[in-house]
Amino acid sequence: MEGINIFDELQFPKKLRMSEKSFLSNLVKDSAIYGITKYVSVIAAIFLTPIYTRIIPRFDYGIMDVFNVWIAFCALLIPLGMIEAMPRLWVDIHENTDTKKRIIGSYNLLLLIGIVVFLGVSLLGKTTFEKVILGSENYETVYYLCVSLIVFQILNNQQLTYFRLGFRRLAYTAVSLGNFFILTVLGFSLVYFKKMSIEGFFWASFFAFLFSLIVSIPLNRSFILLSFHKKTIVEIVRYSLPLLYVILFFSVSEVLDRYIIKRFLSTEHIGLYSVAARIASIPLFFTSSFATAWFPRIFSIKEDNRRKEVLIETNKLALHVFSYILFTVVLFRKELIFFFAPDYFDALNVVLILSLANVINGLGPIYAVGIHLKKTSGDFVKAAFISIPVNIVLSVLLVREFGIEGVAFGSLFGAFLWTFLRYRMGQKRLEIEFNFHPVIYLVIFLIFATLLSQYLDLSLWVFLSKLAIGILLMAWLWHSLKHNKNELV
Structure with a gap:
């Protein structure tokens, strides 16, 4: 099974050499484009969640959550x-057609095998x-829909990754937003x-992901190929498994956090912590969008002599922007809690701590570039083995x-250590x-943001004052970044 290419020629975008x-x-x-769907999804969740919780019976809502967790877990595990x-892996492809066939074909074959095995297990394990x-x-139809959705979501993530690798922002946005609007409108x-x-x-969800695949697969037709190369398959698995x-380690860590709260405090405190974690996840919309854009870009200049300067300047940019995002969330944390969960003001300090942890985590992709370039992904496992137990032990103490x-x-110390x-x-x-x-x-x-937010009460003039401070700081940040940008010319 060697080099089965469905189309005659791969049409990969040429590697770009670019200045800082x-x-x-x-x-x-x-980052802005990849973040659009995340921001729109948040707005939709604010609108739809109160409606769904009033229409869908509580038991059914719990079943829906179980299926959603199952979908997310399988879509993560199977690839x-x-x-x-x-x-x-894209870095090794360059412009060599044989290398493209070998890596992409082997990658697709592994993914196909994983999907086939999953389908077999799902059919046998339904009861x-x-x-x-x-x-x-009583949920047979939903079960089969979710099995289909797991396959669709894996393939959709694959197609979106191909768009990212080719820097095809328009295609990525069109497919993502099309999926979102179908899911939102049809679901409602x-x-x-x-x-x-x-x-x-x-x-x-089924029709939304079906739409995504119908649109994206023809656009990525140059990637439709299968090939079997034992050495390449071993290389891919060796790098990807860590x-x-x-x-998975960090997913388990989140579960253990909740268990610790339940064990030493109460179920009500789990709810309090969860609300705080949701509000503190606002920086994640920005850091995850950055990470989505970051890896294809930095790997595209792997051979560039000035990649170190690029990394240094990107770190400077990220520190400025993420600092402002953290400042904004912490400054307006009272207002955010009042809007989303007015009965949860006890979570004020937790929002502060977890927001800082999320920002620190968001800087990690910049510092880990050397690990990726040398393909020593086992380093991530070592770091996780150290940081996660420290996180858990400190939480218990x-x-x-x-x-x-x-x-x-x-969690904060664990994020810093990680x-x-x-x-x-x-x-x-x-x-x-x-x-x-x-x-x-x-x-x-x-x-500054902590003191202002902690000791100023909720009122219109306080909100407007905070808003003015935020705007002034944004203006300063914009000026600083423009000055930084001009220095790079």
Whole structure:
């Protein structure tokens, strides 16, 4: 089974050599575009969640959550980390057609095998899943829809990755937003007007992902090929599996955080922590958009003699922007809690701590470039093995004294250690003299925002004053970034 290419010729975009100025400009554009669907999804969730919770019975809503968790877990597990590994593997392709066929073909073959195995297990394990997990046999249609959705979501993630690798922002945005609008509009119509409950939601998801694949696969037709190369398959799995392990480790860590709260505090405190975590996840919309754009861009200049300068300037840019995002969330945390969950003001300090943890985590992809370039992804497993146990132990030690703030402090220290270890290991693979002077701004902004938010009450004039401060700081940041951009010419 050697080089089965369905189309005659691969049409990969040519590798671009770019200056730091154009690199940062494209990085910002990519981050903004990749973030559009995330921001729109948040707005839709704010609108749809109260409607769904009023229409869908509580038991059905719980079943829907179980299916959603199952879909997310399987879509993560089945590709074995290969989708996350593709941006790095892309570096080895260059413009060599034989290498493209070998890597992309082997990658597609592995993914296809994983999907076939999953389908077989799903068909054989249906009854067990219904009895053990659901406790009901009344959701047969939903079960088969979710099996289809897992396959569709894996393939959709694959297609979106190809768009990212080719820097095809328009295609990425069109497919993502098309999926989102079909899911939102059709889902609302089937649940609200047709009274189809969770079955309507999953039918909407089915058609939304089907649309995405119908549009994206022809656009990525040059990637439709299969090939079997044992050495390449071993190389792909060796690099991708550690990435999967790390993702799974951190997923387990989040579950353990909740267990610690339940064990030492109460179920009500889990709800309090969860609300705080949701509000503190606002920086994640920006950091995850940055990470989505970052890897294809930085790997595209792997051979560029000035890649170190690019990394240094990107770090400076990220520290400035992420500091401002953190400042804004912390400054307006009272208003955010009042808007989303007015009965949860006890979560004020947790929002602060977890927001800082998320920003620190968001810087990690910059410092880990050396690990990716040298394909030593096992370093991530080592870092996770150290940082996650430290996180858990600290949470257990601090929860008795500080309550949920203690668990949040454990997460914060774990995030710092996780990022620091990636930095140290990355430096061993690719030594770069990063400039950390902007951290001073981060500390000053954080202290200032914390004091203002902590001691000023909720009122219109306070809100307007905070808004004015935020706008002034934004103007300063914009001026600083423009000055920084001009220096790169």
